[in-house]
Amino acid sequence: xxxxVVKTREEQKQFIKFRKKIYKSNSSFVDNNLFTIKQLFSNxxxxxxxxxxxxxxxxxDNFNIKCECIVxxxxxxxxYIQLCFFxxxxxxxxxxxxxxxxxxxxxxxxxxxxxxxxxxxxxxxGLGLLNSHFDIKNSFGVSGNPSYYNKYFKExxxxxxxxxxxxxxxxxxxVNRFSAIISKINRAYSFKILEKDKLEYYSKIYTDxxxxxxxxxxxxxxxxxxxxxxxxKEMLLFVKPESLIFAFKDDEPVAFILxxxxxxxxxxxxxAFGIKTYFKNLFFNRKFEKxxxxxxxxxxxxxxxxxxFGLINQVVLKINKYGIKKGESSWILEENVDSNSICKAICDxxxxxYVVYEKDI
Numbered sequence: 001x002x003x004x005v006v007k008t009r010e011e012q013k014q015f016i017k018f019r020k021k022i023y024k025s026n027s028s029f030v031d032n033n034l035f036t037i038k039q040l041f042s043n044x045x046x047x048x049x050x051x052x053x054x055x056x057x058x059x060x061d062n063f064n065i066k067c068e069c070i071v072x073x074x075x076x077x078x079x080y081i082q083l084c085f086f087x088x089x090x091x092x093x094x095x096x097x098x099x100x101x102x103x104x105x106x107x108x109x110x111x112x113x114x115x116x117x118x119x120x121x122x123x124x125x126g127l128g129l130l131n132s133h134f135d136i137k138n139s140f141g142v143s144g145n146p147s148y149y150n151k152y153f154k155e156x157x158x159x160x161x162x163x164x165x166x167x168x169x170x171x172x173x174x175v176n177r178f179s180a181i182i183s184k185i186n187r188a189y190s191f192k193i194l195e196k197d198k199l200e201y202y203s204k205i206y207t208d209x210x211x212x213x214x215x216x217x218x219x220x221x222x223x224x225x226x227x228x229x230x231x232x233k234e235m236l237l238f239v240k241p242e243s244l245i246f247a248f249k250d251d252e253p254v255a256f257i258l259x260x261x262x263x264x265x266x267x268x269x270x271x272a273f274g275i276k277t278y279f280k281n282l283f284f285n286r287k288f289e290k291x292x293x294x295x296x297x298x299x300x301x302x303x304x305x306x307x308x309f310g311l312i313n314q315v316v317l318k319i320n321k322y323g324i325k326k327g328e329s330s331w332i333l334e335e336n337v338d339s340n341s342i343c344k345a346i347c348d349x350x351x352x353x354y355v356v357y358e359k360d361i
Contacts, residue, residue: 001066001095003102006055012041015055018065022087023272028135029144030264031272033085036125037070046226047121050074052110056102058095066095071103072121073110076221081107081361084120086129088149096152104361116219117153118143118356123219124231128163128331128354129153139292139328140263140273142354150355158357161218162334165354166347169326172316174346178309185310189254194244196236203229205246205253213255213297218333219356238263245314247298247307255298257311261288261324291319291327296339308342 006015016037023031039045040053047053057068067088073081083103088096104115120126130138130145138144142165168174175182194202207228214220232244239260247255265288267273293315298307319327329347331354332339 001058001060001098003098004057004059006057011057012055014065015057015068016041018057018068019087020272022089026144026146029138030140030267032138032140032143032264033120033126034272036120037085040070046224046230047125049226050076050224051121053121054106056099058099060095066092067099069099069103071106073107073112074121074221077219078111079113080116080119080219081110081112081114082119082121083115083117086117086149087145088152090146090148093152093155097156100156104359107361113361115359115361116356117158117358118354119219122221122223123217124223127219128356130352131162131355132353133351136352137264139290140260141292141294142331142352153357156359158359161356161358163331163354163356164334164340165331165351166329166343167327167349167351168329168347171312171325171327171346172320175309175313175316178306178313178345181306181309182313185306185313188249188305189307189310190248191310191314192246192248194232194236194241194246196241199229199233199236202244202246203232206232206244206256209246209253209256209297209299212299218335235260242318245311245318247311249302254302255296255307255311257293257297257315258295259291259293259315259318261322262290262292262328265289288322288324289326291315291324292330293327294330296342303338309346312342312346 004011006012019031019034023029036047040047052073054071056071057065059065069086070084071081072084081103107115118128126143128143129149130143131150134147204225207223207225211222243258243260245257246253264273296308296311328351329343332343
């Protein structure tokens with residue numbers, strides 16, 4: 001076996017070809033990351049502006065790829081070398097060990113003290129490998145992977161950081177239990193949605209709130225205006241501006257909530273999210289069955305006010321227009337007590353489990 005550090009266009013093609021092969025053979029999953037990887041290879045994204053990005057694959061003696069990843073290092077998260085966008089064939093423990101050893105070697109060159117697997121460059125691009133419900137199609141924005149991926153890293157004695165998602169149905173009735181709090185919030189705060197013709201203005205608000213709300217969040221590091229403007233501009237190809245809602249207190253932004261329909265409903269299992277999805281959404285006006293609440297950010301001084309319920313109520317008002325009655329939260333770290341408490345108050349059940357793998361190097 002040998003390691004290939006991807007540099008040529010042909011090697012990039014082989015890297016992508018292997019991803020497609022993995023997803024075709026595991027048709028429960030939709031590849032939500034292929035678009036980002038293609039953008040990286042074509043230098044059409046600012047993803048790498050503050051990062052070192054090194055794609056690698058391991059191939060056998062017959063030049064067949066066995067596993068691959070993209071190694072990411074950023075000075076904004078200097079203790080970690082990241083093994084991102086991991087894919088592998090089954091029964092490839094030797095190749096995976098070889099890949100992990102290569103990433104550790106790279107990390108030591110940058111002075112990193114830890115290796116992390118499941119963080120895709122930044123938490124906004126994904127966190128965690130799927131650790132349950134392997135036979136159910138993944139929703140938009142979260143990973144799907146075969147169970148044997150986890151076997152590799154358990155065998156290598158990685159520490160585990162756990163995450164959960166939650167499901168809900170008939171959320172309106174649950175939110176109505178907090179109607180007194182919501183009425184108070186509605187009197188004290190105003191709510192505004194993202195406006196396309198003011199993308200620069202609202203994307204800066206979004207960046208500033210993220211950077212002020214999440215400095216203590218595991219793996220989070222500050223985003224730039226350029227990154228978030230690019231992300232929101234791409235998001236607006238699919239979602240309506242009302243998917244990003246801001247809360248203002250006396251004309252000052254203090255919180256936001258991001259939600260969207262589950263666009264993976266438009267994608268056949270085993271396929272990748274991409275341009276086909278865009279046209280299906282544009283021309284067929286598909287009615288979605290499920291929505292996702294992706295992110296809630298509230299400045300620390302306002303977290304005890306009940307504002308989270310006011311933001312969720314704003315989402316309920318929006319999804320009611322589309323007849324959406326079911327939903328799913330994005331991943332939440334098991335250690336995040338506040339977010340888990342809110343989900344337990346308005347959701348039905350714990351749903352999918354995810355895990356991030358860490359190792360001291």
